[in-house]
Amino acid sequence: MLRQIIYTSKVNPKNEKACLSEISQASAHNNSLRNITGILFFDGKHFFQILEGFSQDVEKTFDRIKNDIRHYEVTIIFDAAIRSRDFPDWNSSMVMTEVSEWEYVKTFCNSAELKSRKVTSIINSFISGRWNSEKRFTKLSRPVTNHSKVVNLNERSYGNFSFAYQPIVDSVQGNVSSYEALLRDRDKVFPAKYIESLPAQQKYHFDLHSKEVAISKVAPYLESHQAVSINLLPGAFIDIDSAADFILNQMSINSLEPEQLIIEVTESEIIRDFQRFKAKADALRTKGILIAMDDFGAGYAGLSTLANFPPDKIKLDRNLVFNIQNDGVKQALVSAVVEFSTKLGIIVVAEGVEDKEELRCLANLGIQRFQGYLFAKPCYDCLPFVTWESFFESAV
Ligand SMILES: Cc1cc2nc3c(=O)[nH]c(=O)nc-3n(C[C@H](O)[C@H](O)[C@H](O)COP(=O)(O)O)c2cc1C
Structure with a gap:
């Protein structure tokens, strides 16, 4: 052969x-x-x-x-x-x-x-x-805000559950642009089994109402340019009529602007009931809330979902990010995503960045927002310390 x-x-x-x-x-x-x-x-x-x-x-x-x-x-x-x-x-x-x-x-x-x-x-x-990737190198900046210490959050929980927070950093602005709130049980792991065991309506109710805690914990520490990102099952706001009001109310109780909330949904969930999802998501967007497509590139509808519902943000799945510096196919794909996102005004975030070479390569491809262990691991009931050094070393 x-x-x-x-x-x-x-x-x-x-x-x-x-x-x-x-x-x-x-x-x-x-x-x-x-x-x-x-x-x-x-x-x-x-x-x-x-x-x-x-x-x-x-x-x-x-x-x-x-x-x-x-x-x-x-x-x-x-x-x-x-x-x-x-x-x-x-x-x-x-x-x-x-x-x-x-x-x-x-x-x-x-x-x-x-x-x-x-x-x-x-x-x-x-x-x-x-x-010749040098041409597109995104300039990496020094941090303008001090994220050099861990911030402990209040101990409020939702039943047996609380949240870990992981920052998304903006390498050009030199700051944390948002914190993703990740549901955790008392063992500090995602309670997948518990959630799967719930009947659909209860699951959606739990998913939506637990976010009250996710938002209120981080709210006092958010600067005006920063947002909190929550993961929500589309079912939670498709099936619960009062969902949009509930979320907006939480933002207002915590003195946050709607623009400071990002709702992350995965492609696979979006396509299950697309028309209803779109109608509800559009209603949230008209209030200022941003919608992010999570785990993009993890193997679902991809382009057709994007064509029908361009989100405000795209979060590139860890699979696309992993070892990208050695994989020309991934580079070409990410480069294409960056290109169309730039044209459509969509922000691209690379998830699961763990390696300096991955960061360097992603920056070369024009990405400026990153989330991953290279900067900070999720921190249970706290906002973690951010390792900014990785920027400077990779910028040389
Ligand atoms: C950019 C580059 C291209 C190379 N292309 C070849 C090649 O086409 N064929 C080859 O045998 N060695 C090539 N080499 C050299 C190999 O890496 C290696 O040094 C050479 O095959 C001798 O290996 P050996 O000492 O085990 O015989 C290349 C090296 C570089 C840096």
Whole structure:
């Protein structure tokens, strides 16, 4: 079976010049032995390589390449079985190019008899600089507010339940933009079994009314630019007619503006009873409350839900965020989400950011709001300390 792998990577600055001829020589030799064909571009900072051949040979070669310390951030853009080679006559040929040689490369690409439109467009994309992520780097700022200590909240609970709070940070403003309130039992875990055991109406009632505690605990500490984010089953505000009034009333009792509340709903729940959901959600929005689509990209309707109900916020699921720095497909997807969200004025939040390289990559893709262990873990009955250092280190 023939296989093709396409990846990009960044040159290790310590090896920048010296390594090019070595790589070229080793590659030419090894590739001809294993009948690996393909092409390698270098723009002074980034490598772009296409490897094709019999599956096992490609895999072995790529395994060695990706562990080569002369480059880093090796990011796969394409990895799949192919019917025929795109570079059958480029046995082990390599094209090395400096930025000044772009015109030459373009001419080369146009004249190459590439069978695959896909590969041609991926190459053009690299050449036109779209893979050069530095261009879109979101500037990370120093924090303007002091979040360096834990704030303990009052001990109010809703029966056996209370809330943990996790901040969502705005890397450009340098502050916490909102706190997500997460339902927890006395063992500080999400009471999934308890909620599942409730009949639907009771579940919705519990879901809605417990938010009274979620809002009132954090309210005294919210600055005017900050919001509290709550998770709500759409059923809670579809089936309970007084839900919107209840929520607005809680905001007013706690001297908060409606704009300081974000309701997070998941795609899967939205599509279950879409028309009724939309009508109720629109009613809340006309009062100023924001609606966020939670766990976006976790595997549900995605684009069609968005087309019918563009939310105020999109929270990218942890699955899309995990290891994104090494995954070109995730990068392309997130980049597309950022692009349409920017056009539609939707705020994008990356959830579950745990790693500095993930943060750096997401910032490169234009995201400025983040939630995850890298900054703060959820804090039971408290507002946690935020680890801002991760911004500065990754901004260099
Ligand atoms: C950007 C880049 C591209 C490379 N491309 C190839 C290649 O196409 N074929 C290859 O055999 N080695 C390639 N190498 C070199 C390998 O990483 C490795 O050093 C080489 O295969 C020698 O491995 P060996 O010492 O185990 O024989 C590349 C290295 C870099 C940094």
